[in-house]
Amino acid sequence: MKLENIRAIVTGAASGIGRQFALQLARSGASLVAVDIDSDGLRSLAREGQGAPGRLLTAQVDVTREDEVKAAVEDALAQLEGLDTLVNCAGILRDGLLVAPEEEWVRKLPTAQWKAVIDTNLTGPYLMAREVAAAMLRHRVRPGLIVNVSSVTSKGNPGQSNYSASKAGLDALTRTWGLELAPHGIRVAGIAPGLTDTPMLATMSSEQRERLLAQVPLGRVGTTEEIWLALEFIIRCDYFTARVIDIDGGATF
Template identity: 45%
Template sequence: MELRDLKVIVTGGAQGMGAHFARRLHEAGAQVAVGDVNEAGLAELPQGVHRRRLDVTSPEDARAFVAWAAGAMGGLNGLVNNAGIIRDGLLVKKDRASGEVQTLSDADFDAVIAVNLTGATRMVREVAAWMARAGARPGVVVNISSIARHGNRGQSSYVAAKAALAANTVTWAREFAPLGIRVGAVAPGMIETPMTQGMNQKARDALVAAVPVGRVGVPEDVWRAVRFVFECDYFDGRCVDVDGGLSM
């Protein structure tokens, strides 16, 4: 699919990779509707980009946003499923000073699953359902997974969500084929975003040192993979790792 033919939703598009994807799509001539809970960030997007508050954890909000976006753009044939949060922590650990055993809170675990998996799944469902009802084809869904899906210390919830999203990329590609919708995933490694900038510095330095290409990635690196998924009509049900060779 040509980028200029896209009428695409980008979730989590107020900052970081999502904002970069939205700008690049807009520059390429696509119509773009961006949703995020960060309304201040939405206001900074370029003129011509449709934007509205979106909380993917709310079924009503997701459904209303899809209907609004399709109306604003005069149709809908794409989704960049990017919204995500982190609440890192070991599942079980012993405090070095007191010896007290501590566990990851239900609230932190559930918050990540609600956004990164349930919310992401909900957006795919609502976009695919809209396209099916409208007879809009072809269409493309790009799920943003992570190389952490292979397992990473201190990220039980994030790993679970991103692994499930990559696996369901295959599921949805098979389910949506009769609807004319392709589904691909892109799995970033260590990318320079507000999310990764908040990491513990020691952990960040160790992770960067393990990247074979010798640097942190930037959103443009990931955008090139997202663009490939949109443009390559023979790509479906697979995940592209953009990680500089980093293994977890």
């Protein structure tokens, strides 16, 4: 696929990796709708993307709500006059140990905390991919592409049972959808960043960041520009599907 020709939806586009992806796609000449629940972040993104060769539109959408996802995909189809690419970047952290002993009781990970992460990080990509893939089949789009942004913590990380589970599930969906959709000319691929300089990283405690950084052989966090290079490769390489690329400085989680 050629970057300048794609018509895409990018979720989680108001900040971090999703924002970098949206801007780089627009600067490459692509047409896209940048989706996020953060309206202020989307307005900032739209200002930053002004003057890019591509077409950068924005839409405030909660990816955990089926009705909003369906409407967003239909709107994107109309505004872009077609749709051939989805990049699922939306994700949140709500870290906590499964259980932790206190002086007189045992603190447990709240179910609401578990559910919030699973809904955003796993159900959201499922809803978006389902609607976009259905639209591609309906309009006989070939080639098509779905990219899921996972994490190296899909392999497990203390204090992140909800986040790790959501990303492990996303990796499994990437493989499964890649196999299911290949006969229809739709590729599905994943990117698993390690520690990356984003607002999400800033929400971690300094102790947690230092512990994770100690496991990175290159000894530094990655940049969103470096993660973008993985997406650029996936878009351009039409023979890559049903696989997840680790971009993690050699991290050994």
